[in-house]
Amino acid sequence: MRNLITDVAGVKVGSAHDGKLASGVTALVFDAPATASLAISGGAPGLRDAALLEADMTVQQIDALVLSGGSAFGLDAVGGVQSALREIGRGFEVAGQFVPIVPGAILFDLANGGDKSFWGEPAYWRLGKAAARAAAADFALGSHGAGLGATLVDLKGGLGSASARTPEGFVVGALVAANAVGQATIGETPHFWAAPYEQGDEFGGLGWPAQLPAGALTLKMKGAAPQNTNIAIVATDATLTKAQAKRMAVMAQDGLARALRPVHAAMDGDTVFSAATGRAKGNVDALALTTIGAVAADCLARAVARAVYEATSLPFAGALPGWREKFAS
Amino acid sequence: MRNLITDVAGVKVGSAHDGKLASGVTALVFDAPATASLAISGGAPGLRDAALLEADMTVQQIDALVLSGGSAFGLDAVGGVQSALREIGRGFEVAGQFVPIVPGAILFDLANGGDKSFWGEPAYWRLGKAAARAAAADFALGSHGAGLGATLVDLKGGLGSASARTPEGFVVGALVAANAVGQATIGETPHFWAAPYEQGDEFGGLGWPAQLPAGALTLKMKGAAPQNTNIAIVATDATLTKAQAKRMAVMAQDGLARALRPVHAAMDGDTVFSAATGRAKGNVDALALTTIGAVAADCLARAVARAVYEATSLPFAGALPGWREKFAS
Numbered sequence: 001m002r003n004l005i006t007d008v009a010g011v012k013v014g015s016a017h018d019g020k021l022a023s024g025v026t027a028l029v030f031d032a033p034a035t036a037s038l039a040i041s042g043g044a045p046g047l048r049d050a051a052l053l054e055a056d057m058t059v060q061q062i063d064a065l066v067l068s069g070g071s072a073f074g075l076d077a078v079g080g081v082q083s084a085l086r087e088i089g090r091g092f093e094v095a096g097q098f099v100p101i102v103p104g105a106i107l108f109d110l111a112n113g114g115d116k117s118f119w120g121e122p123a124y125w126r127l128g129k130a131a132a133r134a135a136a137a138d139f140a141l142g143s144h145g146a147g148l149g150a151t152l153v154d155l156k157g158g159l160g161s162a163s164a165r166t167p168e169g170f171v172v173g174a175l176v177a178a179n180a181v182g183q184a185t186i187g188e189t190p191h192f193w194a195a196p197y198e199q200g201d202e203f204g205g206l207g208w209p210a211q212l213p214a215g216a217l218t219l220k221m222k223g224a225a226p227q228n229t230n231i232a233i234v235a236t237d238a239t240l241t242k243a244q245a246k247r248m249a250v251m252a253q254d255g256l257a258r259a260l261r262p263v264h265a266a267m268d269g270d271t272v273f274s275a276a277t278g279r280a281k282g283n284v285d286a287l288a289l290t291t292i293g294a295v296a297a298d299c300l301a302r303a304v305a306r307a308v309y310e311a312t313s314l315p316f317a318g319a320l321p322g323w324r325e326k327f328a329s
Numbered sequence: 330m331r332n333l334i335t336d337v338a339g340v341k342v343g344s345a346h347d348g349k350l351a352s353g354v355t356a357l358v359f360d361a362p363a364t365a366s367l368a369i370s371g372g373a374p375g376l377r378d379a380a381l382l383e384a385d386m387t388v389q390q391i392d393a394l395v396l397s398g399g400s401a402f403g404l405d406a407v408g409g410v411q412s413a414l415r416e417i418g419r420g421f422e423v424a425g426q427f428v429p430i431v432p433g434a435i436l437f438d439l440a441n442g443g444d445k446s447f448w449g450e451p452a453y454w455r456l457g458k459a460a461a462r463a464a465a466a467d468f469a470l471g472s473h474g475a476g477l478g479a480t481l482v483d484l485k486g487g488l489g490s491a492s493a494r495t496p497e498g499f500v501v502g503a504l505v506a507a508n509a510v511g512q513a514t515i516g517e518t519p520h521f522w523a524a525p526y527e528q529g530d531e532f533g534g535l536g537w538p539a540q541l542p543a544g545a546l547t548l549k550m551k552g553a554a555p556q557n558t559n560i561a562i563v564a565t566d567a568t569l570t571k572a573q574a575k576r577m578a579v580m581a582q583d584g585l586a587r588a589l590r591p592v593h594a595a596m597d598g599d600t601v602f603s604a605a606t607g608r609a610k611g612n613v614d615a616l617a618l619t620t621i622g623a624v625a626a627d628c629l630a631r632a633v634a635r636a637v638y639e640a641t642s643l644p645f646a647g648a649l650p651g652w653r654e655k656f657a658s
Contacts, residue, residue, distance in 0.1 A: 043576050208537050219623055247372050251593050257583035262623035264580050266615040286595040294548055294591035
């Protein structure tokens with residue numbers, strides 16, 4: 001186990017980013033079409049080709065998912081991923097044409113100090129294509145791909161991932177670009193809100209603070225930025241219906257609730273995609289679905305903390321520090 | 330401040346229950362119609378007259394909200410509350426008739442040992458009427474009203490409430506009938522998952538365990554019961570639009586995520602109603618709305634722990650113990 005979402009059989013992840021732009025794209029490509037859905041819990045989502053993921057819509061399976069920086073401009077990245085998949089013959093057949101089905105979501109990173117003068121060219125389309133081509137079992141966490149430009153209110157955000165096995169034996173993983181309006185850590189301490197869910201020392205092993213510091217619950221938020229967003233994917237090797245995948249996504253949102261304070265706000269686009277590759281056969285009843293959802297929530301909470309733990313600051317004046325830069329001295 | 334949802338100006342709460350039935354009803358009555366919405370995060374909700382709460386529906390304000398035991402039978406309680414309100418001239422005027430607008434939600438407590446042979450009479454209708462008539466600023470927590478029949482997997486559930494003030498000065502409160510498929514406490518310890526949010530010693534003041542016990546994350550769930558549900562109301566004295574009330578409800582669900590493990594499962598009906606009485610004037614921008622939502626989540630997490638902390642066991646063989654009976658020795 002790599003402790004990555006790619007521990008789920010049939011899942012590969014690739015990232016591409018541009019240091020000058022201070023933004024990037026992460027693509028999750030399925031080896032074969034996967035059943036998928038989503039849960040949108042933020043008030044300001046930015047999505048492309050996501051309406052089809054509702055349980056009452058016709059298309060059941062998709063080819064890839066995209067997490068991108070760039071706010072609504074970043075939705076171009078989906079087209080780049082589609083281009084890469086079309087070149088290798090992937091897609092849903094319609095009248096002899098193959099259309100790769102690729103939903104995507106974006107986060108707001110336009111105010112992070114990077115050079116955002118990409119108006120004349122499809123910058124995110126190119127990054128999306130490169131990300132899809134880079135898809136592999138191993139990929140880097142922290143300041144990479146869709147996490148390169150991500151920030152929290154007080155620390156650098158990033159790309160995170162984690163995996164686990166449910167009691168029934170299904171593998172579950174999470175991938176997140178953590179770009180929250182608030183905090184992943186408690187007050188001024190280095191302790192993560194996600195500490196109860198940590199496995200080993202995957203994000204420093206500090207545990208819970210002996211005592212909650214005064215003001216630990218004081219809300220610290222990016223007051224001036226109108227848009228922020230955590231975008232995530234949870235996946236399992238179980239065989240789920242689309243409606244069951246929806247339930248998995250709803251439960252996984254609880255991982256964001258446990259790892260971030262606050263989250264799901266009016267100005268957030270917080271979205272969790274869910275996917276089931278079906279490599280593990282066997283009936284998934286309500287109880288097994290609940291454990292898949294609960295473990296997905298755990299993995300997503302851990303992925304958020306790992307994203308922040310692994311991130312390094314952007315090379316711009318006034319950039320927010322990475323967790324290690326601030327605390328590991 | 331009573332540390333109850335009735336700290337929100339314009340809100341009164343009443344409960345009624347039947348010890349032999351081991352179930353009951355809690356009604357929240359607004360002094361004047363309040364703007365309301367809801368967020369449904371469980372996979373098996375039981376609701377009455379709730380479709381109108383979506384932001385795109387016409388009716389903007391409601392007269393009362395109902396939390397009831399009795400599974401789908403308990404939806405009769407809404408009729409009883411309407412009857413009590415009609416007698417005092419409350420309601421939405423339609424062609425000279427006054428129709429009290431009263432959405433409600435139920436929880437599953439049919440397997441808690443009580444005498445459920447009420448088939449021949451509208452037991453919950455009567456309890457609903459009595460609950461509405463009892464509405465007042467003071468009301469009891471624990472094994473009362475909709476919380477009388479409630480259980481978790483390992484402890485008695487109950488009725489809980491809490492309140493707080495946002496940095497902008499708005500009062501926010503929460504009311505919950507905690508009847509979860511899982512746990513509110515950590516492993517075998519008396520510590521609540523909601524500990525970080527506790528104010529004073531409102532649920533025992535034990536704080537967080539020095540170390541998470543082995544197996545703390547092992548999922549403990551009511552395996553045999555097909556239905557469980559946490560039903561809740563969050564309210565504020567702020568002036569919100571219906572769409573803003575929806576956002577408040579979505580964010581408040583994070584309080585359930587932080588207080589319960591697991592929650593929002595396939596067999597849960599977890600629903601949070603939200604309401605704004607508008608007694609406090611002033612613009613609520615995205616930032617103020619976010620603090621209202623975040624504080625509502627805190628209050629709901631605290632209300633869950635208070636529900637469990639205050640509950641006492643049902644007088645039946647094999648009944649689950651109350652928190653104090655199990656731990657406060």
